[in-house]
Amino acid sequence: MGAMTQFVPVWSNVPVHSRRLANAALALVAVGVAGLAGAFLAASVHWIHGFGGLLVLGVWAFAYNLARTLPPVREFDATEAHFAFALACFVALAALGFVLAFDLSTPVLPVAGVARPQVVGAHATLAVFGAILATVFGALYQLATMFTQTEIAGRERHLARVEYAYPAGVLALATGRLFAVRPLAAAGALAMAAGALAFAVLLGKKLYEGRVERTPMLSRYAVVAVALAAWSPLAAREWVADPLGRDALFGPTAGGHLLFVGVVGFVVMGSLYHVVPFIVWVHRYSDRLGFEQVPMIDDLYDDRLAAVDGALLTFGAVTLILGQTGVAPGQATIAGGVALAGGFVAFAANLVGVVYRHGRVLPERFHGRPENAD
Amino acid sequence: MSAVPAGLATDQQPPMTVPLRYFLAGFAFLLAGGAVGLAHVLGAAPGFARSRTSTCCSRAGSVSPSWAR
Numbered sequence: 001m002g003a004m005t006q007f008v009p010v011w012s013n014v015p016v017h018s019r020r021l022a023n024a025a026l027a028l029v030a031v032g033v034a035g036l037a038g039a040f041l042a043a044s045v046h047w048i049h050g051f052g053g054l055l056v057l058g059v060w061a062f063a064y065n066l067a068r069t070l071p072p073v074r075e076f077d078a079t080e081a082h083f084a085f086a087l088a089c090f091v092a093l094a095a096l097g098f099v100l101a102f103d104l105s106t107p108v109l110p111v112a113g114v115a116r117p118q119v120v121g122a123h124a125t126l127a128v129f130g131a132i133l134a135t136v137f138g139a140l141y142q143l144a145t146m147f148t149q150t151e152i153a154g155r156e157r158h159l160a161r162v163e164y165a166y167p168a169g170v171l172a173l174a175t176g177r178l179f180a181v182r183p184l185a186a187a188g189a190l191a192m193a194a195g196a197l198a199f200a201v202l203l204g205k206k207l208y209e210g211r212v213e214r215t216p217m218l219s220r221y222a223v224v225a226v227a228l229a230a231w232s233p234l235a236a237r238e239w240v241a242d243p244l245g246r247d248a249l250f251g252p253t254a255g256g257h258l259l260f261v262g263v264v265g266f267v268v269m270g271s272l273y274h275v276v277p278f279i280v281w282v283h284r285y286s287d288r289l290g291f292e293q294v295p296m297i298d299d300l301y302d303d304r305l306a307a308v309d310g311a312l313l314t315f316g317a318v319t320l321i322l323g324q325t326g327v328a329p330g331q332a333t334i335a336g337g338v339a340l341a342g343g344f345v346a347f348a349a350n351l352v353g354v355v356y357r358h359g360r361v362l363p364e365r366f367h368g369r370p371e372n373a374d
Numbered sequence: 375m376s377a378v379p380a381g382l383a384t385d386q387q388p389p390m391t392v393p394l395r396y397f398l399a400g401f402a403f404l405l406a407g408g409a410v411g412l413a414h415v416l417g418a419a420p421g422f423a424r425s426r427t428s429t430c431c432s433r434a435g436s437v438s439p440s441w442a443r
Contacts, residue, residue: 002397005392026396041423043421
């Protein structure tokens with residue numbers, strides 16, 4: 001939500017519709033999530049409704065605010081179209097979540113003629129593939145072309161068109177799961193997987209074509225392309241057999257790490273390798289450019305540590321997945337997990353180091369200069 | 375080179391304060407979630423975070439608040 005609040009105004013080049021509403025949405029969501037988690041821990045159904053309601057209001061306020069920030073529908077580019085789709089998913093999944101919470105105390109689902117697992121399936125589908133992955137795709141449409149200094153042209157437009165099967169597939173899969181319509185869910189799953197594969201090819205092609213210096217960001221995006229290309233056919237195979245199954249909610253059982261670490265995790269980490277140094281650079285060095293020697297953005301972090309954490313994370317994820325699928329012996333799972341944890345620590349240390357060494361965190365606290373105000 | 379951001383306009387900065395608040399809230403939830411996950415591994419998590427073999431859910435069904443009916 002925070003990333004979208006930043007990206008949408010930047011990429012559409014408009015101010016956010018209402019900053020007050022953005023702050024109010026954050027307050028509602030923060031109180032709602034914290035309260036909801038507390039209510040679940042306390043097993044208190046009464047409070048689940050109350051805080052769940054706040055959470056729904058917060059998510060809806062967030063979606064409304066950003067929908068008003070986006071340009072009119074007919075001017076959408078690929079990024080904005082994906083963001084709009086993700087926002088619609090946010091609205092729907094919050095409503096489904098509230099119905100689920102309500103059903104805990106007052107069984108409303110039997111009246112509507114749907115079983116609880118069906119609603120859970122639709123809710124989870126919209127959350128992971130609609131809200132999260134569609135946002136990731138939308139952002140990558142911009143980031144992957146911007147940072148490789150390439151553009152989508154010629155026959156690649158067809159790939160981008162095939163990729164539009166992805167949101168349509170998510171919609172069909174979620175609807176099929178909600179009403180337990182097997183053919184619809186299977187068709188949606190196939191379309192979704194095809195769209196995801198097309199996107200993986202597109203991303204890989206851009207990264208291959210780009211004649212720019214390799215950065216930690218781009219090498220992590222390359223892992224994303226490979227992981228996505230591996231995940232989509234596996235998920236398609238699993239879903240054609242059983243699109244409604246609880247075990248196959250997010251695709252193949254062992255594919256969970258492929259999706260959540262290989263795709264989502266590496267996108268987030270790759271992007272943070274640019275975002276954190278960039279923000280620090282803008283605050284600290286952008287005003288001095290031309291007056292004195294300033295480091296480049298990519299000089300702020302430690303290249304060797306970045307290489308180490310990338311290698312640890314990639315090795316860890318691959319080993320863990322091979323161990324889980326039974327290709328490698330069981331100890332591989334543990335070794336992979338340890339390597340992953342080590343990689344996370346190295347990654348966090350590198351970025352915290354950027355803020356510590358270049359961010360002037362302490363002097364700012366002492367001087368209280370208002371240079372961070374936007 | 376892509377490493378140098380072109381066309382820096384200092385009068386119009388990207389919104390950073392509001393997203394930063396979101397990120398900080400997200401970090402707090404990440405920590406809290408990690409703590410609950412740890413409690414779950416140790417078997418100390420209360421309420422619905424406990425495994426579903428307990429009786430929490432059937433009992434919960436009977437304590438619906440009056441305004442929910």
